[in-house]
Amino acid sequence: TDAEVNGRKKTFTEVQTERLEQAERTILIKCPPKISEKKLLQYLSSHGKINSHFFFENRGIHALVEFSEKNSISSLQDVIGIPSATEHHVVPFKSRLFTFMMKNPVGQTAAETQIHLSPQSHIPVKDLIQKLCDADSISSQMYTLLNEYQLTEENIKLRFLACSLVRDFARAYFPDSVVKPFGSSVNTFGKLGCDVDMFLDFNEARKHIKKMAKGPFEMEYQLKRLPSERLATQKILSVIGDCLDHFGPGCVSVQKILNARCPLVKFSHQPTGFQCDLSVSNSFAIKSSELLYIYGCLDSRVRALVFSIRCWARVHGLTNSVPGAWITNFSLTMMVIFFLQKRSPPIIPTVDQLRALADEEDRHVIGSYDCSFVSDLSKINPTKNTETLDELLYNFFEYFGNFDFRKNSINLRKGKEVNKPESSPLYIWNPFEQDLNISKNVNQPQLEKFVALARESAWILQKEDKTQRMVSKEPWGLAALLIPFGKNNPNMIKNRVKGIGSETIKSLLDSLKLSNVNNLQKAVGK
Numbered sequence: 001t002d003a004e005v006n007g008r009k010k011t012f013t014e015v016q017t018e019r020l021e022q023a024e025r026t027i028l029i030k031c032p033p034k035i036s037e038k039k040l041l042q043y044l045s046s047h048g049k050i051n052s053h054f055f056f057e058n059r060g061i062h063a064l065v066e067f068s069e070k071n072s073i074s075s076l077q078d079v080i081g082i083p084s085a086t087e088h089h090v091v092p093f094k095s096r097l098f099t100f101m102m103k104n105p106v107g108q109t110a111a112e113t114q115i116h117l118s119p120q121s122h123i124p125v126k127d128l129i130q131k132l133c134d135a136d137s138i139s140s141q142m143y144t145l146l147n148e149y150q151l152t153e154e155n156i157k158l159r160f161l162a163c164s165l166v167r168d169f170a171r172a173y174f175p176d177s178v179v180k181p182f183g184s185s186v187n188t189f190g191k192l193g194c195d196v197d198m199f200l201d202f203n204e205a206r207k208h209i210k211k212m213a214k215g216p217f218e219m220e221y222q223l224k225r226l227p228s229e230r231l232a233t234q235k236i237l238s239v240i241g242d243c244l245d246h247f248g249p250g251c252v253s254v255q256k257i258l259n260a261r262c263p264l265v266k267f268s269h270q271p272t273g274f275q276c277d278l279s280v281s282n283s284f285a286i287k288s289s290e291l292l293y294i295y296g297c298l299d300s301r302v303r304a305l306v307f308s309i310r311c312w313a314r315v316h317g318l319t320n321s322v323p324g325a326w327i328t329n330f331s332l333t334m335m336v337i338f339f340l341q342k343r344s345p346p347i348i349p350t351v352d353q354l355r356a357l358a359d360e361e362d363r364h365v366i367g368s369y370d371c372s373f374v375s376d377l378s379k380i381n382p383t384k385n386t387e388t389l390d391e392l393l394y395n396f397f398e399y400f401g402n403f404d405f406r407k408n409s410i411n412l413r414k415g416k417e418v419n420k421p422e423s424s425p426l427y428i429w430n431p432f433e434q435d436l437n438i439s440k441n442v443n444q445p446q447l448e449k450f451v452a453l454a455r456e457s458a459w460i461l462q463k464e465d466k467t468q469r470m471v472s473k474e475p476w477g478l479a480a481l482l483i484p485f486g487k488n489n490p491n492m493i494k495n496r497v498k499g500i501g502s503e504t505i506k507s508l509l510d511s512l513k514l515s516n517v518n519n520l521q522k523a524v525g526k
Contacts, residue, residue, distance in 0.1 A: 020180065028098070032102055131144055133476065159274065180198065182282070187293050354380070
């Protein structure tokens, strides 16, 4: 689906629209353990042509089936039974989640060929390291990591289906609403297993506002008026959250977090296996997703470097799934993009350069912020930079290992370091809301830990004898960076931090202890 239209790459909006429409023609079926793929497809085909299907494992076997026509689903729903209410009382909601049962269970002999299950999670790091050691260069190691971790076509379809199933509920209240994914599910930087961030969008409905301006009359809807948009958001999410909790098949652990800066409903969607966060339309988050989509599509080195750096950061406890003073994946991604903007010649353009290429259709102003940038990828000139990923990985660590974080901040609009406007340890300008620092949460010990690990990694890449390590079957290149450094030689990191200053070493060691304590807490908590 991410392919091209008439020889040009699709825009972000074209891809989203197509996938949302696809999801509306899709159903999810829980299957018996011994399933005859042929019989299931034969049965479903009697309701209409099937475009595609796949099976996956998630506490039992499931099939995702996409019909060519939406009305095939209504045809199927008309003949499907509602479970009898002998044991449990059921809420009679006609969803697109079904259970398929064989009246005469398939015997071992009849259960034809083994069905292929599409993986929905990535391999563990230790298996990945093994794979990386078999590659022939750091570049091919980085592409191997990307291929193992990135979202698959099947997983993306499942994410859009989860949004589409939530939308079925939202539409009971707001018939014109749409539920769309944003963030890592759609920005080309998501890894298998990441949460699904989704938002409820009423913008389709708002397009009708004041359409009847011509002529001597005006008509408008009578609507409930509330004192603030925030209150409206909280009320809407509260009702939809309750609805999912009470009536949503497979929606469990529903939490309404309505007093957060951005109110949201968290829930676990058992049929697809995703953790979901539902919020109400956030224009800045959508523009960020689109901006990253553009950078991810422009040059294959961008995603390969981002995935490798994020994996490296996770292994060394620089990032964490619980909120805190750690660097976030979003901040790390922005640091990689900034680094690639600064190569000579640049590998990707700055946000200001993308804005200069925007036409009238691309104009997008949110409040007082100009968030315009070009959406058509073919208008952006390809880079003349031919550096390999081997060089870029080393140079990333070298660059940030020696970056003057005390004085400088990272500005993706301009693609250059600018003086810090305030004293946060790490200052990365939000590319759209330009008075915000997206890494405001990061404290000094965490930043120093990042710098020390970056220096250590640059040193390993520069010093290692690849041939020697390959012969002696030791991890080399990227694989050597994905092993916690303390395990090999605890003195190594202490030597590398010389020159950062003694107060830094103390806080660095404290933060390493802190991350070990956190890892221990997580391990105990599991």
